[in-house]
Amino acid sequence: MDEFDDEVVELPDDPGELDPGTRRVLLKLLNGPYVRAQDHAKLWAALERNEPLVRSRLADLYLELVLDRDSGVAFVRNLALEDAPKVVRRQPLTLLDTVLVLYLRRLLLTSQGSRVFVGREEIEDQLRGFLRGDTTDKKQQEDRIRRSLVRMTSNSILLKAEVEDRWEISPVLRLVFGADEVAAVTADLERMASE
Structure with missing residues (x-):
């Protein structure tokens, strides 16, 4: 998923507004478990380039972006809002x-x-x-x-x-x-x- 062409290609039936890199980083964050700079260089670059937009789109879905540049790790978690639906599923641990x-x-x-x-x-x-x-x-x-x-x-x-x-x-x-x-x-x- 990290290999993609980051140039915007206008498709006739595509109502999307985001560039391919931003779309892919959103998908990776939603699919989880996380984006790691070391393993996902192009996705990490897209995330850094469009962080405010990514945060905004995730917030629209009741999700918060957790980003640690020092560790080179980003993931999503449920927004801490009362009455907000829980989007990220929890994995029970033994x-x-x-x-x-x-x-x-x-x-x-x-x-x-x-x-x-x-x-x-x-x-x-x-x-x-x-x-x-x-x-x-x-x-x-x-x-x-x-x-x-x-x-x-x-x-x-x-x-x-x-x-x-x-x-x-x-x-x-x-x-x-x-x-x-x-x-x-x-x-x-x-x-x-x-x-």
Whole structure:
């Protein structure tokens, strides 16, 4: 989707007002999960060139553009308006998914580099502690971890690296969850662990 001709071509039956780049960046933002400068150079350029227009069109759809130039990431979320319809669907997370997201976010926020990588072994070590009381069946534990990794990869939270069983943590995790949300979820997890 990132390869396109940015020249305006007038089509006889096209009532649209936007140039091809702006249309495509809007589509990518709506389809999600995000636009990343590193992966979508032309879309990122179109977004930067027409940011006020993109914001306006998204607001017409009850959406807010979240843009972090330092991380090179942009995505949409529901406008925080009372009685506004919820456009962005929410993905429910399992307990294991939640633990994994919090772990990945912590790695991302505490790292010094711009890109952060994580391996399967590190992830499994973090998640196993939350599986011990659940089941002693090692195969079942591995299946649950594998499913959580698949969900994070398909939702572009984990990005495949060149090395097998290693992933880059998407910089979008810096933005998606606020400190208050993380603190509340962490408190719930700690309470559950102590019980």
